[in-house]
Amino acid sequence: MKNILKYIFLPAVGFLASCSYEFPVNEIIEPTSGEANFASTIVIGDGIAAGFMDGALYDRGQSNSFAVQMTNQMKSLGGGNFNLPLINSVNGFYAIGPGNSILGRLILKTVNGVTSPAPIGPGDLPGPFSGNKAELNNFSIPGLTLGLALIPQTGGPNVPQNPAFNPYYARFASNPGVSTPIGDAATALGTNGTFFTFWLGSSDVLGYAVGGASNPAILTPNDAFAQRFTLALGAMLQANPDAKGAVANIPDLNVLPYFNLVPWNALPLDGPTAAAVNQGFAQYNGGLLQLQAMGAITEAERILRTINFTAGQNGYLMSDENLTDLTQFGLPSIRQSNSSDRSTLTLAQALGQPVGGNPQVVRGVSFPVEDQFVLTSTEQAEIQDKINAFNGVIASAVQANPQRLVLVDIKGLLNRVREGSVNSGGVSLTASIVPPNGGFSVDGVHPNGRAHGFIANEFIDAINSKWGANIPLVNPNAIPGNDLPIQ
Structure with missing residues (x-):
């Protein structure tokens, strides 16, 4: 990282x-x-x-x-x-x-x-x-x-x-x-x-x-x-x-x-890391497509919630309580940050760090940034x-x-x-x-x-x-x- x-x-x-x-x-x-x-x-x-x-x-x-x-x-x-x-x-x-x-x-x-x-x-x-x-x-x-x-x-x-x-x-x-x-x-x-x-x-x-x-x-x-x-x-x-x-x-x-001070796209990833993380979200993204087809979410929300990291600067993975609740379908209320979000200064020390000491659970990558670190537009x-x-x-x-x-x-x-x-x-x-x-x-x-x-x-x-x-x-x-x- x-x-x-x-x-x-x-x-x-x-x-x-x-x-x-x-x-x-x-x-x-x-x-x-x-x-x-x-x-x-x-x-x-x-x-x-x-x-x-x-x-x-x-x-x-x-x-x-x-x-x-x-x-x-x-x-x-x-x-x-x-x-x-x-x-x-x-x-x-x-x-x-x-x-x-x-x-x-x-x-x-x-x-x-x-x-x-x-x-x-x-x-x-x-x-x-x-x-x-x-x-x-x-x-x-x-x-x-x-x-x-x-x-x-x-x-x-x-x-x-x-x-x-x-x-x-x-x-x-x-x-x-x-x-x-x-x-x-x-x-x-x-x-x-x-x-x-x-x-x-x-x-x-x-x-x-x-x-x-x-x-x-x-x-x-x-x-x-x-x-x-x-x-x-x-x-x-x-x-x-x-x-x-x-x-x-x-x-x-x-x-x-x-x-x-902390931009919405503060997460830097190299190509191999981005590809590996995207593979981990493939099933999640597929579930969003199915729920759109069922009418549970709109196309706009499906696009908003789709996780796609690239080489370079990225929006970080975050929780968003304003999203449609899809927990009954086994999908969390997560998305990547975008230009409408405002990060708090405290995120500077937490973003990209292992959660609970587990190097496979990284805040903002495989673990969503918690509510206290970001303000949504709402x-x-x-x-x-x-x-x-x-x-x-x-x-x-x-x-x-x-x-x-x-x-x-x-x-x-x-x-x-x-x-x-x-x-x-x-x-x-x-x-x-x-x-x-x-x-x-x-x-x-x-x-x-x-x-x-x-x-x-x-x-x-x-x-x-x-x-x-x-x-x-x-x-x-x-x-x-x-x-x-x-x-």
Whole structure:
């Protein structure tokens, strides 16, 4: 079997050697906060607002989040300190490795001329927050859905009977197992806050998407989303009737590199291997012809389900629950991937590998790729419909509070990034993980530090326009993006 990864990522020689940029010098304008008050900004959100990058929460990511960059710009208008629940870890926690070792954040590594994401090495489990919880400004938590934001179980206890437990909240919860993320943020806003940002909702659909739409139980129903969003945002509005806020929406699925890095035809086979595999599917293909003749399936579905590998790049064998159920005839719901499918980034490590250590059972060749590794066109449409519905709820909530809220269109921003129309000082931001222009961190889902600069500016532009402020813009080119690959 050929190396799958070399068909997924760029070779190391394709990366630029420098990550420095120029930023234009703008006309100096006297700062003013307009109709808003930025003395103390409270932030509530999920992983993006927390500074989660490269598959981990770590020091550099936290310090370069859009919330930090934005509030730094607000200091010229009387903004105060912006206190974070600092993780105090250079590498953070990505996964448990061999021998129960703790693996840190993802980086780009080049091995034998092939560059792909890999853990940097040792990392750290999230430990307790040692600072003053009463002085926190950022209550954002990786993986925080609206449902988890509203229940005390998110803070503990950490027992098998509590699937809601989130270690990133438990470490700084005001009263673990009793307090809630929204409750803590609202208390901070009501105590000494003057402005807030609210960016929740992405995790209500993202977890389902990155898992290949394989677990419907974690996809928030539309009515539940609307109810929870109203409760959560309402808690912030009620906490301080004088505070204004910026509310962000949910990006589209197709902008995320996580779903674009592994091509649908990522399976390389030589001629003899392809012929041998095809022989193994001859009976299956013959059965499809018989079922078409019987009227059990259409010709179009028979063609879709027919397995035919060739020398070169191939679509991989995959399961598809949307196919006609032919199990009564002894035929599984399988086909080869095509250009309408989106592979998840996790497939890069699984495709072409023996299943259960059996070299005759190869994932994507003789064993179908499981649901969690791929999104069919039907699943993609389902997820996009969900994003559209959730964004409708978000927009309506902002429109219902026109004096106090402004909508920050992050969906629109990232779609412009995908189209190649976003830049600073003539240097573009791309919807990729490739440095120096790539705007997504190495996990392919969360923006990197430089992209957070553009996100901060999107917030700033919306706030300035809404309330007549002139918060200075961030220089995104001064913020690090992804590091260059290491050997």
